[in-house]
Amino acid sequence: MNYDSAFDALSEKLKALLLNSGAGHDYDHTLRVLKNAELLLAEEPGADREVLRFAALLHDCARPEEHASKGQVCHAQRGAVIAAQLLAEANMDEPFCAAVAAAVRSHRYRDGIVPHTPEGKILYDADKLDSLGAVGLGRAFLFAGACGARVHNTPEEALGNEAYGPEDTAYREYLVKLRHLPGAMLTPAGRRMGAERLRFMETFFEQLNEEVYGN
Numbered sequence: 001m002n003y004d005s006a007f008d009a010l011s012e013k014l015k016a017l018l019l020n021s022g023a024g025h026d027y028d029h030t031l032r033v034l035k036n037a038e039l040l041l042a043e044e045p046g047a048d049r050e051v052l053r054f055a056a057l058l059h060d061c062a063r064p065e066e067h068a069s070k071g072q073v074c075h076a077q078r079g080a081v082i083a084a085q086l087l088a089e090a091n092m093d094e095p096f097c098a099a100v101a102a103a104v105r106s107h108r109y110r111d112g113i114v115p116h117t118p119e120g121k122i123l124y125d126a127d128k129l130d131s132l133g134a135v136g137l138g139r140a141f142l143f144a145g146a147c148g149a150r151v152h153n154t155p156e157e158a159l160g161n162e163a164y165g166p167e168d169t170a171y172r173e174y175l176v177k178l179r180h181l182p183g184a185m186l187t188p189a190g191r192r193m194g195a196e197r198l199r200f201m202e203t204f205f206e207q208l209n210e211e212v213y214g215n
């Protein structure tokens with residue numbers, strides 16, 4: 001199997017496929033997850049690099065379908081089917097297609113579908129790392145902006161109100177979800193890098209609180 005030429009051809013397909021996926025889940029996100037996966041792989045050598053990088057490339061391939069179905073389609077489960085098809089069309093062998101599809105299928109860690117292969121665990125952590133650190137802050141503010149949310153609010157305002165409204169700030173996302181991510185990661189390298197990126201976010205929100213509410 002010629003991995004490099006198949007990877008390049010699939011990259012072009014994904015670039016087109018993810019064109020209208022929204023800023024948080026576009027092809028740039030895929031490229032960052034690929035980079036994170038390579039970083040984690042350097043410390044988690046038990047994983048297969050080719051399976052991992054194809055899984056990272058393909059992991060959100062069904063995002064547009066999930067979006068179009070208003071959440072009825074699970075992009076991880078549907079993405080596993082599409083990923084297997086795309087890889088078969090690229091003449092990759094059956095065990096390889098199955099290994100990549102398994103990692104894509106479990107990357108949301110939802111509905112009882114648990115990442116259990118080394119590649120699946122790294123992909124999960126690589127995807128979550130993109131929600132942390134400076135990139136995570138950028139994505140959280142982009143999402144809040146799309147909801148029409150405020151720049152900042154208090155913990156009471158953030159936690160006492162519904163999602164998708166004016167109080168669904170980046171700070172709410174941090175309080176409700178992002179600060180819990182590193183502890184739930186599946187590899188030691190992911191937990192360590194996640195904790196480092198979380199510290200940066202903590203410092204950012206401390207300063208934001210000081211600028212907005214400090215004396």
Ligand SMILES: [Fe+2]
Nearest residue numbers: 059060075107
């Ligand atoms: Fe995803």
Ligand SMILES: [Fe+2]
Nearest residue numbers: 033059060127
């Ligand atoms: Fe993703």
